[in-house]
Amino acid sequence: MSVxxxxxxxxxxxxxxxxxxxxxxxxxxxxxxxxLAIEPGEVMALVGESGCGKTxxxxxxxxxxxxxxxxxxxxxxxxxxxxxxxIARAVQPIFQDPYSSLNPRKxxxxxxTLPLRVQGAAExxxxxxxxxxxxxxxxxxxxxxxxxxxxxSGGQRQRVAIARALINRPKMVICDEPTSALDVSxxxxxxxxxxxxxxxxxxxxxxxxxxxxxxxxxATRAAVMYLGRIVEQNAADVLFSAPRHPYTRALxxxxxxxxxxxxxxxxxxxxxxxxxxxLPTGCTFHPRCADAxxxxxxxxxxxxxVPGGHVTxxxxxxxxxxxxxx
Amino acid sequence: MAAERILEVxxxxxxxxxxxxxxxxxxxxxxHVDRGETVAIVGESGCGKSxxxxxxxxxxxxxxxxSADRLVLDDTDMLRLGERQMSDIRGNxxxxxxxxxxxxxxxxxxxxxxxxxxxxxxxxxxxxxxxDRAVWLLEKVGITAATNRxxxxxxxxxxxxxxxVMIAMALMCGPDLIIADEPTTALDVTIQAQILHxxxxxxxxxxxxxxxxxxxxxxxxxxxxxxxxxxxxxxxxEGTAHRIFTTPSHPYTRGLLDCIPIPGKTARGSHLGxxxxxxxxxxxxxxxxxxxxxxxxxxxxxxxRPVGLGDGLGPDHRVRCVFSPEELQP
Numbered sequence: 001m002s003v004x005x006x007x008x009x010x011x012x013x014x015x016x017x018x019x020x021x022x023x024x025x026x027x028x029x030x031x032x033x034x035x036l037a038i039e040p041g042e043v044m045a046l047v048g049e050s051g052c053g054k055t056x057x058x059x060x061x062x063x064x065x066x067x068x069x070x071x072x073x074x075x076x077x078x079x080x081x082x083x084x085x086x087i088a089r090a091v092q093p094i095f096q097d098p099y100s101s102l103n104p105r106k107x108x109x110x111x112x113t114l115p116l117r118v119q120g121a122a123e124x125x126x127x128x129x130x131x132x133x134x135x136x137x138x139x140x141x142x143x144x145x146x147x148x149x150x151x152x153s154g155g156q157r158q159r160v161a162i163a164r165a166l167i168n169r170p171k172m173v174i175c176d177e178p179t180s181a182l183d184v185s186x187x188x189x190x191x192x193x194x195x196x197x198x199x200x201x202x203x204x205x206x207x208x209x210x211x212x213x214x215x216x217x218x219a220t221r222a223a224v225m226y227l228g229r230i231v232e233q234n235a236a237d238v239l240f241s242a243p244r245h246p247y248t249r250a251l252x253x254x255x256x257x258x259x260x261x262x263x264x265x266x267x268x269x270x271x272x273x274x275x276x277x278x279l280p281t282g283c284t285f286h287p288r289c290a291d292a293x294x295x296x297x298x299x300x301x302x303x304x305x306v307p308g309g310h311v312t313x314x315x316x317x318x319x320x321x322x323x324x325x326x
Numbered sequence: 327m328a329a330e331r332i333l334e335v336x337x338x339x340x341x342x343x344x345x346x347x348x349x350x351x352x353x354x355x356x357x358h359v360d361r362g363e364t365v366a367i368v369g370e371s372g373c374g375k376s377x378x379x380x381x382x383x384x385x386x387x388x389x390x391x392x393s394a395d396r397l398v399l400d401d402t403d404m405l406r407l408g409e410r411q412m413s414d415i416r417g418n419x420x421x422x423x424x425x426x427x428x429x430x431x432x433x434x435x436x437x438x439x440x441x442x443x444x445x446x447x448x449x450x451x452x453x454x455x456x457x458d459r460a461v462w463l464l465e466k467v468g469i470t471a472a473t474n475r476x477x478x479x480x481x482x483x484x485x486x487x488x489x490x491v492m493i494a495m496a497l498m499c500g501p502d503l504i505i506a507d508e509p510t511t512a513l514d515v516t517i518q519a520q521i522l523h524x525x526x527x528x529x530x531x532x533x534x535x536x537x538x539x540x541x542x543x544x545x546x547x548x549x550x551x552x553x554x555x556x557x558x559x560x561x562x563x564e565g566t567a568h569r570i571f572t573t574p575s576h577p578y579t580r581g582l583l584d585c586i587p588i589p590g591k592t593a594r595g596s597h598l599g600x601x602x603x604x605x606x607x608x609x610x611x612x613x614x615x616x617x618x619x620x621x622x623x624x625x626x627x628x629x630x631r632p633v634g635l636g637d638g639l640g641p642d643h644r645v646r647c648v649f650s651p652e653e654l655q656p
Contacts, residue, residue: 049514049515049516049517050485050514153604154371183370183371183541184370184541184543184582184585184586185370185581185582185585185600185601187585187586188584188585188586188598188599188600189600191587191598192597192598192600195595195597210514210515211515212515212589213544213586213587213588213589214587216587216589216594217587217589217592217594217595217598218594218595236594237594240589250516251515251516253519254515254516254518254519255515255544255589256515256518256519256522256542256544256545256547256548257544257547257588257589257590257591258543258544258546258547258571258583258586258588259547259548259571260547260548260550260567260568260570260571260572261567261568262547262548263526263548264519264522264523264526264548264549265519266519266523267516267519267520269516269520273484273486273514
């Protein structure tokens with residue numbers, strides 16, 4: 001088995017949240033004991049509702065936030081203590097909103113070459129040529145080199161953001177909702193482009209998205225997060241065709257395909273998303289779970305290995321579960 | 327039983343003067359909504375769907391000019407009403423749910439103040455009666471401990487709860503018509519399903535007409551009775567949801583449906599369809615089909631003269647295209 005491009009081992013991140021004047025701060029476990037390994041060439045999708053810790057995990061992978069526990073390895077080497085620009089050479093982000101992620105006062109050319117300047121890449125005289133090459137690759141006409149972001153459409157802006165992410169040949173690209181701010185017809189162009197670039201440049205993606213139809217379309221693996229923990233992980237075709245965790249099933253059930261007459265599905269997720277400061281006991285999903293048993297409120301389920309991945313749910317624990325959860 | 331018409335719109339246009347000429351973001355829009363019916367207006371940004379709803383409410387930005395042949399709510403001709411009388415209708419017989427529950431609730435007032443403002447403004451009921459109705463509606467939209475919620479401020483509620491409050495607020499005066507502009511776009515998929523469920527249920531119960539404005543074709547297919555697809559200021563295809571999704575006939579509608587991955591239908595990892603080009607500028611007059619320059623079927627016929635909304639496909643399906651659906655087969 002090859003060395004994962006990026007590996008996250010038992011990583012956690014806790015924020016201290018003020019609970020009011022003169023009251024002690026309380027810990028919020030945004031990410032809790034997450035294990036994730038992304039193999040070269042994979043498209044790993046991270047799905048879950050807002051507030052589940054997807055973005056916090058991604059920020060730790062980019063070195064923008066240090067974990068409170070556990071370690072993150074790039075190509076098998078722990079990144080703790082590395083300079084951010086060293087991590088940036090290997091891991092680059094593409095953000096959701098191309099209207100706010102590009103500096104309006106800089107030209108397209110200067111935006112795209114910024115990573116080279118920041119990372120101190122060699123041969124400054126060749127930067128323009130590299131920028132033009134990457135622009136062609138992402139489908140931006142060369143005449144836009146001296147244009148400003150306000151002269152571009154949403155799709156072109158997102159192409160600029162992709163060109164900027166790719167110019168210094170990163171191994172890994174973290175796409176945080178790369179298409180949700182775009183129109184339907186532009187969204188498909190960007191998804192096609194991301195697919196082509198992966199094949200052409202041998203990239204590895206971490207895709208964060210709430211659009212499960214998009215995830216199902218391009219991901220090779222998927223991890224489902226709930227309240228800071230990964231509750232199920234598997235190859236995308238397995239996860240989407242035979243979801244094991246009740247939360248995964250509920251998420252998939254809430255995808256609205258354009259089929260008239262089917263109506264809106266009932267997800268059975270009655271209660272609203274819990275307050276992450278007051279985590280439910282036992283399995284944190286049990287108050288919303290349609291299949292909850294007595295045990296679920298009492299004991300924390302453990303990771304159970306299943307073919308191709310793992311699931312963390314009492315329903316799937318061999319022999320009715322162990323007492324390992326504390 | 328004949329359906330009871332609640333809103334009739336005919337020849338609705340909006341014009342906005344700009345330094346480079348007159349902009350026509352909404353052009354000659356015609357549709358109607360029956361009591362208890364959901365009509366979806368779908369389209370991409372800039373197609374005029376939101377301005378259409380603002381024009382119906384007479385809430386356009388002040389430089390924008392509205393013109394219409396007919397704009398009738400139940401039995402009231404809204405074209406004859408002054409601003410004063412319109413504001414008696416807004417929030418009362420016709421209300422709106424906006425996309426961003428974070429920005430459309432006033433952070434400085436409690437939920438209770440904002441919910442009861444409508445009935446008090448329209449002189450429908452006194453304070454205690456309005457509060458009772460607010461509590462009743464909050465419970466209806468699935469908010470627990472409703473009496474306590476009335477004392478809370480918007481920042482104390484989550485996004486899903488705020489959107490429920492917005493829905494309850496739209497229903498406070500028992501409107502005949504609700505216009506919901508992207509009501510679930512800012513929400514998680516799980517909450518989206520719950521909110522749509524709720525809207526459908528309440529609509530059935532109160533027999534309210536609903537105009538749903540969205541770009542999400544999945545939502546439209548599941549919720550709408552009838553659909554109007556807008557492109558560059560015009561309705562390009564209109565029909566029952568069943569017709570639009572099973573036999574889409576305008577090249578733009580077909581293009582949109584090809585762009586979205588559909589689990590179980592689109593081959594995983596395959597190339598998605600796309601619509602090349604960009605939306606045309608709507609400044610000045612535009613003869614012919616607005617979609618022509620992005621359409622792979624376009625010929626000289628398309629751009630020479632105006633294309634009307636033809637009903638060659640039957641009474642419940644109209645398309646603005648010079649070709650018949652058979653001629654457009656690939």
